[in-house]
Structures are given as C-alpha cells and as structure tokens.
Amino acid sequence: MEDYLPIKGHKDFVRDLKTGMIMNINKNKIRRQEILLNEKRKEREEIEGLKSDVQEIKAMLQQLLENGTNG
Numbered sequence: 496m497e498d499y500l501p502i503k504g505h506k507d508f509v510r511d512l513k514t515g516m517i518m519n520i521n522k523n524k525i526r527r528q529e530i531l532l533n534e535k536r537k538e539r540e541e542i543e544g545l546k547s548d549v550q551e552i553k554a555m556l557q558q559l560l561e562n563g564t565n566g
Contacts, residue, residue, distance in 0.1 A: 499509035499518070507521035519525055 498512050499520075500512055502508040502510060502517065507519055507524060508517055509520055510517050
C-alpha cells in the first residue's frame with residue numbers, strides 16, 4: 496500500500512500517488528453497490544417490458560373496438 500495515501504476522515508478511500516486518482520478500497524461496499532445497481536437495472540427493464548405490454552394491449556383493444564363498430 497505504499498503507492499497509496501489514506502484520505503483523512505475517509506477510511507474507505509485512498510489516493511493513488513502515481514495517478515492522483517481517489518479510490519474506494521472497501522470491497523464489501525463496492526460489491527453491495529454493484530448488486531443494488533444490477534437490481535435497479537433489472538427493475539427498469541421489467542417496467543419497460545410492462546409498458547410495452549400495456550401499449551400492445553391498448554392497440555389490440557383499439558383494433559377490436561374499431562372492428563366491432565365496422566363489422
């Protein structure tokens with residue numbers, strides 16, 4: 496860890512002395528954040544799928560209504 500300098504007041508962060516980049520070194524927090532982001536992504540995909548399904552159902556109902564009044 497000699498290539499890294501701890502950030503005062505932030506035990507989970509260090510500064511890379513070669514690049515100046517600040518990095519999070521708490522692997523557990525990083526992994527939890529990745530899991531949360533994946534869950535949110537899956538939820539967004541599911542919602543988009545449901546929206547698409549509702550649009551399709553609406554179009555089918557509209558078509559049935561139009562056919563019912565014309566035929």
